[in-house]
Amino acid sequence: EDKVVQSPLSLVVHEGDTVTLNCSYEVTNFRSLLWYKQEKKAPTFLFMLTSSGIEKKSGRLSSILDKKELFSILNITATQTGDSAIYLCAVRFSNSGYALNFGKGTSLLVTP
Amino acid sequence: NAGVTQTPKFQVLKTGQSMTLQCAQDMNHEYMSWYRQDPGMGLRLIHYSVGAGITDQGEVPNGYNVSRSTTEDFPLRLLSAAPSQTSVYFCASSYLTGVIEQYFGPGTRLTVT
Numbered sequence: 173e174d175k176v177v178q179s180p181l182s183l184v185v186h187e188g189d190t191v192t193l194n195c196s197y198e199v200t201n202f203r204s205l206l207w208y209k210q211e212k213k214a215p216t217f218l219f220m221l222t223s224s225g226i227e228k229k230s231g232r233l234s235s236i237l238d239k240k241e242l243f244s245i246l247n248i249t250a251t252q253t254g255d256s257a258i259y260l261c262a263v264r265f266s267n268s269g270y271a272l273n274f275g276k277g278t279s280l281l282v283t284p
Numbered sequence: 285n286a287g288v289t290q291t292p293k294f295q296v297l298k299t300g301q302s303m304t305l306q307c308a309q310d311m312n313h314e315y316m317s318w319y320r321q322d323p324g325m326g327l328r329l330i331h332y333s334v335g336a337g338i339t340d341q342g343e344v345p346n347g348y349n350v351s352r353s354t355t356e357d358f359p360l361r362l363l364s365a366a367p368s369q370t371s372v373y374f375c376a377s378s379y380l381t382g383v384i385e386q387y388f389g390p391g392t393r394l395t396v397t
Contacts, residue, residue: 181324206385214374214388215327260326270315270334270378271342272386276326 176263178275186283189251193278195261196243205244206272207235208260215260218246251282286310288389290375296395297365305360305392307375313387314380316358320344320371321391327374333358334380365396 179194195205204222208215219228221237221244228235232251237244248255258279262272291306309316317332329342333352347369349361358377362369372393376386 204384214390217385217387220385262327264384270380270384271317271329271332272327272376273329274319274327276324 176261176273176275178259178261178278180278181276182279182281184281184283185251187251187253189282190247190249191251191280193246193248193259193261193280194243195246195263195275197263197273199242199263199265201265202239202242203264205237206262206264207244207246208262210258210260210277211256218259248280251280253282253284256280256282288375288377288387290373290389290392292392293390294393296397297362298397299365299367301365302361302363303365305362305373305375305394307358307360307389308356309358309375309377309387309389310356311377311387312355313377314355315384315386316352316375316377317342317386318348318350318358318360319374319376320369321374322371330360330373362394367396370394370396 176197206220207218219235224239232249235246258277260277261275288309314335318330319327321327328344330348331350333339339350372391374391375389378384378386
């Protein structure tokens with residue numbers, strides 16, 4: 173059974189710290205991996221990764237995919253209190269059609 | 285562009301009642317889906333559709349029905365509500381080709397007593 177595992181499940185850091193969130197997956201036919209940020213509302217899209225070793229970057233956030241080792245990381249540098257959210261990883265497999273398989277999420281709290 | 289809209293935002297039902305959660309998108313997306321989100325469980329797929337007239341089951345379809353008569357609308361029906369269906373429900377849509385990130389609606393918080 174295909175599945176997506178995120179770690180850690182929760183994390184508390186101080187403003188200015190750098191954090192790394194992990195997402196590993198077991199797959200039959202990988203198509204793409206997506207990261208979302210969820211505050212007290214709907215998930216909002218951050219990155220989509222399809223190729224190994226190519227870093228996607230947006231401001232202080234960056235993400236990279238390792239298709240050989242079946243994982244992705246999401247880095248956030250110089251964290252701010254506004255980064256506090258649940259970060260969701262989702263993977264699209266060939267046998268799931270267009271459906272996204274979500275991990276349980278990492279809850280990040282950034283304290284002042 | 286309104287994006288993905290959902291109504292209602294909140295709903296309280298008694299066990300055994302039925303209701304329909306509405307979802308609409310104005311981006312001409314072919315793919316639409318419904319997820320439920322429970323604490324500690326992430327998002328789980330209920331039903332999805334790849335176009336008008338085509339629907340299929342996701343991971344947790346029991347107790348829910350869907351139909352897709354138009355590209356824009358994808359309602360989710362609860363036939364006989366149960367307390368286990370207390371959850372936050374999200375509708376999402378995307379294109380089938382090209383950049384296929386999914387856009388999410390604001391969610392419906394449903395409580396079944």
